[in-house]
Amino acid sequence: MADPFISVAERLAPAFAAVAGGACDPVVRPSDRADGQANGALALAKKLGLQPREVAQQVLDAAGDVSDMLASTEIAGPGFINLVFSNTFIAEQLSEATHNPRLGVRASSDPHTVVVDYSAPNVAKEMHVGHLRSSVIGDALVRALMFVGHTVVRENHIGDWGTPFGMLIEHLIDMGEDNAANELGVGDLDGFYKAARRKFEESDEFKGRARARVVMLQGGDEDTLRLWRTLVSESTRYFNQVYRQLDVLLTDDDLMGESAYNPMLAPVVERLREAKLLEESDGADVVFVEGFTNRDNEPLPLIIRKGDGGYNYATSDLACVIDRVERIGARSLLYVVGAPQAQHLQMVEAVARKAGWLPEGYIMNHVSFGSVLGADRKMLKSRSGGETVKLNALLDEAVERAEISVAEKNPDMSAADRTAVATMVGIGAVKYSDLSSDRVKDYIFDWDRMLSFEGNTAPYLQYAHARICSIFRRAGIDRAAIRDVVPTLVEVQERDLALRILRFDSAVWEMIDTLGPHKLCTYLFDLATDFTSFYEHCPVLKADNDAMRDSRLALCDATARIMSEGLLLLGIRAPEQM
DSSP states (O other): OHHHHHHHHHHHHHHHHHHHTTTOOEEEEEEESSEEOOHHHHHHHHHHHHHSHHHHHHHHHHHHOOOOTEEEEEEETEEEEEEEOOOHHHHHHHHHHSEEEETTTOOOOOOOOOEEEEOOOTTTTTOOOOOHHHHHHHHHHHHHHHHOEEEEEEEEEBBSSSSSHHHHHHHEEEEEEHHHHHHTTOOHHHHHHHHHHHHHHHHHHHHHHHHHHHHHHHEEEEEHHHHHHHHHHHHHHHHHHHHHHHHHOOOOOGGGGGGGGGGGGGHHHHHHTTTTOOOOEEEEEEEEEEEOOOTTSSEEEEEETTTTTTTHHHHHHHHHIIIIISSSOOOOEEEEOGGGHHHHHHHHHHHHHHHTTSSSTTTEEOOOOOOOOOOSSSSSSSSSSSBOOOOHHHHHHHHHHHHHHHHHOOSSSOHHHHHHHHHHHHHHHHHHHHTSTTTTTOEEEEEEHHHHHSSHHHHHHHHHHHHHHHHHHHHHHOOOTTOOOOOOOHHHHHHHHHHHHHHHHHHHHHHHTTTOOHEEEHHHHHHHHHHHHHHHHHOOOOOSSSSHHHHHHHHHHHHHHHHHHHHHTTTTTOOOOO
C-alpha cells in the first residue's frame, strides 16, 4: 500500500475495533494541523458513553508502537488524533509507488464488466459542441475504470434508425448515390440533412416518397437497406475523423446504433406483458412507474408502444438494458448523457428493476452533465451567432490558437515539433477545460482561460511535465536510472511534494467513486503547484551534493510520471518539450 493515509487507517483499525468491541472506521483524513487526523473517536465515544479524549487515548494505547509509520501522535480538541508521518515512512511509500505498475493506485477489489454509453451522435448530422461533454467525460471514465482493472465495454449509441431516414434516403436517391456519397465524404452532413428536411417540408410528393421509404426500411427491403448503409458508413467515417482529432478511444467496434436493437423491441413488449407490467392508456401500451407524476399530479406512464404500433425511445432503452446485462454480462451501466434525460432514465431504470432485468447489486448510473455556454451565458454558438459550434471546427481553432502560444513560448522549436506540441496543447486545453468543471454544472467556454499557461489549465500542467523532462535533458541523465533512489526528505517542500504524489491513488478512486473527472483535475493542479514550490525552493541540478541531487531528481521523475499518467487518464497527452 503506497497511500500513507490508507496505510495508517489500516494500522489503526484494529486498535479502534479493540476499543469498540467490533469493527470501527478510524476516519483518517488529511489535516491542516498535521499530516492527517483520525476522527473516529468522536462517534465511538457516543456509543460507549465515554469522553472522546479518553477513547482516543485508549485507541493509541491499543495501537502500541507505530514509530515505523508515525513520527508523532497527539490528541487534540474533542478527541481528534493528529498524525505526523515519519519522513522515512513517506520515502519508503514513495519508492513502493514508483515501482508499482499503476504508480500506487489500488486495483479494484471487485472487478467486473462495465458498459459506458457515451458520445452518441446522429447519422447524417455533424457533431457539434454539445457532443463534446459526453465524449470527453465518457472517455475519461472509461480510461480510469480500465486502469483499476474493470472490463469496460464502450458503446456509442448512434442515432441510425427511425422516420428521418426515409427522408434522407430519398434525398440520396435524388442526388445520385455517387454525388451524395461525395458530399457526405467531405463532411457536409448538416448541408445534406437540411436539404432533405427542406424538400420534406416543401414537397408533398417528396414527403409521400419519404414515408413510403420508411415502411420499406422497417420492412427490410434490401435495396433500401443498402442505401441506408451508405448513409451510416459515410457518417461513421466522419465521426471517426472527429474522434481521432479529439483523441478519444471510440472506434467502429464500439458502434451500437439504435438499429441494432430493432429486433429486440417486440420481445421487450412481450416480456413486459408476461410480467403483467403492461397497461393500455389512450390506445398505447405503457408502464406506470410508481413515484412519477405529471404536472397535474397524475401517474406518469412510460410509453412502450404507441397507439399506431410504433415503438418509443423507452422501448429501445429497455432493450439496451436487457442486452447489456444478459448478453454482455455487465454489472454496471453508465449513461453519459445530458441532464435533461434524467427523468426518462430514472423511469427506464425503475421499469427494468421491476421487470427483474436489473437484479439487486446491478448499477445503472446516469452520468449527467450541464451545457457549454458562451460569454453571454447562453448556449455556445458559432461566430455568425446562428448555429451551434461544430466540433471539428472548434478543435481546429484550438490547435491554431495553441500553435501561436507555443511559438511565442518557444520560438526556436522546429515547425514539425511545434505542430505536434500545439495539437497536444490545443486539444488538451479544450478537454481539460471541460473535465476540470464539475460535470453537473454549465461552464463558460473561454479561449484565453483554457489556453493560459497559468492557473488550473491543461497547458499549465503540460508545461510542468515538460519542464521536468528538460531538467533531465540538461543533466544528460536517463530518468529510469534514478528510479531506485529512495528520496531523502529534508526541506518542507520535498516532503509536501512526496505526500502529494502519494495521494494519486485517492484522487483516481475519488474520480471513479463520484464519476467526477474534475476530482482528478484538482489533484493534478495541486501536484503541479506543489512541484513549482519545490522547484523554486530546492535546487535540483545545483544541489549541495550528488546524493541530494539524485534524491531531488527522483522526486522530479515521480512527479512527471504521475502527471503524465493522470493526464492520460483524462485523455490528454503530456509533451516532453514546450
